[in-house]
Amino acid sequence: MFAILDNFKKNIEVEERESAPHQIVAVGVRWNRHIEHLIREFMNDPYIVITAMEEAALYGNVQQVVESSSVFCLKMHKEMVFNLKSVLEQWKKKLSSGSHIVLALTDDCIPLLAITDATCVIHFSFPSSPKIFGGRLYCMSDHFQSLPEQGSPAKQGDKRTKSVLLLTERSACHAVGVLRYLERADAKIPSELYQFTAGVLEAKEDKKAKKPLCPYLKAFGFCKHKRLCPDRHHINPEIDMPRKLSNQAIPVFGYIKIIPFYILNATNYFGRIVDKHVDLYATLNAEMKEYFEDSSNKTTIEKVEKLGLYGLTEKTLFHRVQVLEVSQKEDTWAQDNVLVKFIDEGRTGHVTRDQLLHLPENFHILPPQAVEFIVCRVKPADNEIEWNPKVTRYIHHKIIGKLHDAKVVLALGNTVWIDPMVHITKLLNLKTSVIDYNVRAEILSMGMGIDNSEHIEQLKKLSEGAKIRTVEESPSQTLMTSAAADAACLQSTQKGDRGAGGGADSETNSENQKHETSPENTTDASVNKTTEPLQSFHPQIKWFQKDDVVILKIKIRNVKDYKCKYFRDRVIFSAWAGEKFYLADLHLQANIVKDGCRCVVEGDEPVITLAKQRRESWCSLLKQRNPNVAFDFDHWEECEEESHFSKVTYSKNPSCKVAEVIEDSDQTSEDDGSESE
Numbered sequence: 001m002f003a004i005l006d007n008f009k010k011n012i013e014v015e016e017r018e019s020a021p022h023q024i025v026a027v028g029v030r031w032n033r034h035i036e037h038l039i040r041e042f043m044n045d046p047y048i049v050i051t052a053m054e055e056a057a058l059y060g061n062v063q064q065v066v067e068s069s070s071v072f073c074l075k076m077h078k079e080m081v082f083n084l085k086s087v088l089e090q091w092k093k094k095l096s097s098g099s100h101i102v103l104a105l106t107d108d109c110i111p112l113l114a115i116t117d118a119t120c121v122i123h124f125s126f127p128s129s130p131k132i133f134g135g136r137l138y139c140m141s142d143h144f145q146s147l148p149e150q151g152s153p154a155k156q157g158d159k160r161t162k163s164v165l166l167l168t169e170r171s172a173c174h175a176v177g178v179l180r181y182l183e184r185a186d187a188k189i190p191s192e193l194y195q196f197t198a199g200v201l202e203a204k205e206d207k208k209a210k211k212p213l214c215p216y217l218k219a220f221g222f223c224k225h226k227r228l229c230p231d232r233h234h235i236n237p238e239i240d241m242p243r244k245l246s247n248q249a250i251p252v253f254g255y256i257k258i259i260p261f262y263i264l265n266a267t268n269y270f271g272r273i274v275d276k277h278v279d280l281y282a283t284l285n286a287e288m289k290e291y292f293e294d295s296s297n298k299t300t301i302e303k304v305e306k307l308g309l310y311g312l313t314e315k316t317l318f319h320r321v322q323v324l325e326v327s328q329k330e331d332t333w334a335q336d337n338v339l340v341k342f343i344d345e346g347r348t349g350h351v352t353r354d355q356l357l358h359l360p361e362n363f364h365i366l367p368p369q370a371v372e373f374i375v376c377r378v379k380p381a382d383n384e385i386e387w388n389p390k391v392t393r394y395i396h397h398k399i400i401g402k403l404h405d406a407k408v409v410l411a412l413g414n415t416v417w418i419d420p421m422v423h424i425t426k427l428l429n430l431k432t433s434v435i436d437y438n439v440r441a442e443i444l445s446m447g448m449g450i451d452n453s454e455h456i457e458q459l460k461k462l463s464e465g466a467k468i469r470t471v472e473e474s475p476s477q478t479l480m481t482s483a484a485a486d487a488a489c490l491q492s493t494q495k496g497d498r499g500a501g502g503g504a505d506s507e508t509n510s511e512n513q514k515h516e517t518s519p520e521n522t523t524d525a526s527v528n529k530t531t532e533p534l535q536s537f538h539p540q541i542k543w544f545q546k547d548d549v550v551i552l553k554i555k556i557r558n559v560k561d562y563k564c565k566y567f568r569d570r571v572i573f574s575a576w577a578g579e580k581f582y583l584a585d586l587h588l589q590a591n592i593v594k595d596g597c598r599c600v601v602e603g604d605e606p607v608i609t610l611a612k613q614r615r616e617s618w619c620s621l622l623k624q625r626n627p628n629v630a631f632d633f634d635h636w637e638e639c640e641e642e643s644h645f646s647k648v649t650y651s652k653n654p655s656c657k658v659a660e661v662i663e664d665s666d667q668t669s670e671d672d673g674s675e676s677e
């Protein structure tokens, strides 16, 4: 046939007839590969019409893969436990090659079945935690490859086990831990997953607002284990404002004289700042000495109270101590039964009850004088995060109890960063003084520490963002009363300068709230007429869910006149607390049943329970993100714990490979427990 066509082609090339052009019409029942050749070689402007869809698919070059296999499908869920044995039997049956078994099952059945030889896991629902995720993957553990087995990716080919995740909007609630895992598995990660997890992590950081500032962050300017570390890694202006020491706050810059009394490690000490002009502590100390030297004033204490402030004699010195712990045992053999803190020096120690003396009220007035000092710009060698005890011991003997000169470079809360800290010896005859030693240089010269030039820059960056108020600016600050001083000793926070309504909401929050709610107010007018002329604040809300309800904890205390209105997909909560009017207008992302909803005050805080119209998991509470509304992580971690235990109990095969895997997934989840970025 192609011979005829070739001939035809030659002939028409000779003359092109305008009036009656040559045409080729080819018809057929089925598409044929040869027609491609015909079209390419002999047709100028072909027009292809295919009327059968299956033929069009052939023309369109759809790749067809045919496997001579059969699929055998099993299912398993909690209500079918009686069927467990037969499911397992069928799963284990040797099928002819090319046949596949698909088992559809729920998470709670995984431990019961203890399957380890699956080759592919398809996650019908998104795993709610790395533990659950790991439990599913563990079904393939027989096929986990050790490193030498893995070889080049090309070689692995079909052998590689597969995990298929289907990401939908609903899955995002549980995404953080899984995200970490996926990152480590080098999986391609959709941007939606990143977006959601950022919000989740932010909520976690909020939870840490009242935690102490991380000691590693303070000591070195960074925390190596930020994700695992339970402490705070951002500056909280309320807690970190430099503490009041007397009528003045802790100095934030300039030169000071210090005496370290308690050496925590090579660069971290507690002690006193000595004010050469007006040393209120020196005056207090002299007064105490005079008072207690009169033996009639040495009144022993009948009943020792926790957090109480007492006097204590040590040789010829008198100290103010605060009781941290009292042993309940009244037995005479355990004499050292009171743990006290020397509030003007920073050290703690065990003393006997009879050593404690009644301390007159006027000796309570001066705030605790112990300040934390951190020597800057030096960190342990070899990437360590703790100082070697050798260097700590050396520095301890060198500096304890001695007067040092130091320059303050930063102060936060009760902590002062100093650079340098030196010991100066006066040469009396020569009327000059020489630097005896410089603490940082001593550590460096021992070879135990290395330079840490970034230290203070890192910390300053953090505090710049946080707007620390200095004590001078704050209005009407008075000397702390004895009760406040007691509290300050342990918490080193200041309460005296906070306004009356301070309590539950912090400075930053209320600023936030004003911005957030003002536009909402106008739209609310129709629904809630009483609020029209008022400025309102948006309360902080934490939410979590159960099968049938969503629970909202409103983070305000001492509420009055609280109201809660329920609509099909909307809730409006309002209340007074102190002088503030709070309002939250929440547009829910799913419907609720009005009659099943309630709002009660539980343990000081209002708690709203919303009845879900459908028993389904909510991936978020609101239609749109609201910075004042966050998921309650207390709850999230709980459910993770459960799955952890179920897995530990049931996993067989404690081979080395497996142990590695379990440990790994453990870390992932801890990671997420305290992540801060």
Ligand SMILES: [Zn+2]
Residues within 6 Å of the ligand: 214, 215, 216, 217, 223, 224, 225, 226, 229, 230, 231, 232, 233
């Ligand atoms: Zn930390």
